[in-house]
Amino acid sequence: MAMVIPSTTITDNVRLNHLAALDVIGADAEKFLQGQTSAQVSLADGEFAPLTCFCTPKGRMLANGQLLRLNAEHFRLILSVSLTDSLAAHLKKFAAFYRAELIHDTNITFIGASKEADTLAESLGLTLPEQPYAQSVNEQSSVVRVAGEMPRWLFCTTETTIEASSQQVVDDEAQQAAWQLADIRSGIAWLSEAQQDQFLPQMLNWEALGGISFKKGCYTGQEVVARAHFRGQVKKRLVHAELTSTTLPETGASIKTELDKAMGEIVASVRRDNDSVELLAVMNTKATEEAMPLYWEGNALTLLPLPYAIERLDPEQLAATLKGQV
Known part of the structure; x- marks a missing residue:
């Protein structure tokens, strides 16, 4: 490539x-x-x-x-x-x-x-x-x-x-x-064919981007999505990270601990320069909360901040703000 x-x-x-x-x-x-x-x-x-x-x-x-x-x-x-x-x-x-x-x-x-x-x-x-x-x-x-x-x-x-x-x-x-x-x-991950039917929307931080209405009626999958939100059952989250590598990771590549335990997978990656890569990965929240050292094929991963809070942002609020109603 x-x-x-x-x-x-x-x-x-x-x-x-x-x-x-x-x-x-x-x-x-x-x-x-x-x-x-x-x-x-x-x-x-x-x-x-x-x-x-x-x-x-x-x-x-x-x-x-x-x-x-x-x-x-x-x-x-x-x-x-x-x-x-x-x-x-x-x-x-x-x-x-x-x-x-x-x-x-x-x-x-x-x-x-x-x-x-x-x-x-x-x-x-x-x-x-x-x-x-x-x-x-x-x-x-x-x-x-x-x-x-x-x-x-x-x-x-x-x-x-x-x-x-x-x-x-x-x-x-x-x-x-x-x-x-x-x-x-921007912390925006676009799902591709390689990872279809794997993630709850919250695992891509979709509710933090206003991508889920919790005020509407039923839609396919709504019960599971709502239950995960209201019961706090989301154990994986999208993270922004960088690593030093001359190779670009593939979508779905595994992020592991020092003990070779898989803790997440890459959703998107782009080469930043000749020697470094920026990426988005769906990561086990335990790994980030405990600040575990993480690696992709032996290359250390450094977490970077996301430009938004991991909290619910209602699209109804976004629409009202856009129209100057709040």
């Missing part, structure tokens, strides 16, 4: 090929999604785009993503491209009972932007959202302000629209790595 070192900043509009769009369209689209996803779907109103996830009946995540409403009967889920087909196949078993259609739109292009976001938004006829989770949409394109300390925006459009805008979009691996490094530093 070629060595890719991230740019220190996201200087260009960069195409993000690791993301995909799964559209849910129809008169019953909202009702259908309400019974399947952790988000309070009515909050996705074209201005607020909540994080969400889809679970098995045992509460394990099949996919996580961000939910946009494009119009009254059209929702778009942004998620890992590796999960789109499997999630669509799973949801179609339930969609048959609703006036709702699932479409994996392969014509959609995702573009990450930071410094050039203003210019790109103007060329696409969009208002650039100022607050995290805020969304702007028109008939051709949409944009969401990404959560995290670095100002970032995720654009969703088509190649035809981009060509008409005359805006340059790069396929630069260093810029793509810079975007993924920003996700890691």
